[in-house]
Amino acid sequence: MKLVVFDVDGTLVDSQHLIVAAQGTAFAENGLPAPSRAESLSVVGLSLPQAFRRLVGDDGPVAELSESYKRAFNALRLDPDYEEPLFPGMGELIARLHARDDVRLGIATGKSRRGVDHLVAFNGWEGWFATTQTADDAPSKPDPAMLLQAMAEAGVGPSATVMVGDTSYDMAMAVAAGAAAIGVAWGYHPAGALFGAGAVTVVDTASALGDLFRDGSGG
Numbered sequence: 284m285k286l287v288v289f290d291v292d293g294t295l296v297d298s299q300h301l302i303v304a305a306q307g308t309a310f311a312e313n314g315l316p317a318p319s320r321a322e323s324l325s326v327v328g329l330s331l332p333q334a335f336r337r338l339v340g341d342d343g344p345v346a347e348l349s350e351s352y353k354r355a356f357n358a359l360r361l362d363p364d365y366e367e368p369l370f371p372g373m374g375e376l377i378a379r380l381h382a383r384d385d386v387r388l389g390i391a392t393g394k395s396r397r398g399v400d401h402l403v404a405f406n407g408w409e410g411w412f413a414t415t416q417t418a419d420d421a422p423s424k425p426d427p428a429m430l431l432q433a434m435a436e437a438g439v440g441p442s443a444t445v446m447v448g449d450t451s452y453d454m455a456m457a458v459a460a461g462a463a464a465i466g467v468a469w470g471y472h473p474a475g476a477l478f479g480a481g482a483v484t485v486v487d488t489a490s491a492l493g494d495l496f497r498d499g500s501g502g
Contacts, residue, residue: 290448293470330423372489425455454480
């Protein structure tokens, strides 16, 4: 049995426009200049408090920014201009893996539980994931706690677990948990950063990612 755990933002869904807009609103509400787009995307994958500490420092209004961001994100998500589409081929890949008896699926994300529940329901994935870990449940990536909890819930050990993500935080979390780390090149951190954080490989397409599991490789 293999456990394949997916990050969400930048891996399953393209949420960059929504994230950048919500951050801009949060900073404006708190009287601060918005970070650049690159700065905004560099912290995707971290929990909100960790992300805002990276952007404004420990002495900044981290709690206020986090609350403002949540409000803005949930409001903008209802706007059709700020959809979170699945990356090409990822919906089909999730469906194929779900249909296999030798694979269990998981999610480990910096999103809130509410955000993950919305994603799962929107895509008709209810009951497909053996474990879903969110920023509400565990310390922020790259701490391994989230992935360790996923393995415990799914009943699968590190040697049979693969973490798929687009950031160095995902890769470092996998390494710390003893799991294999697979990077995707369509997200928010460059391939070099993924390899530097411990990725065993970085794929360019969902089809290439699926080939890894068809071959029985990927950890």
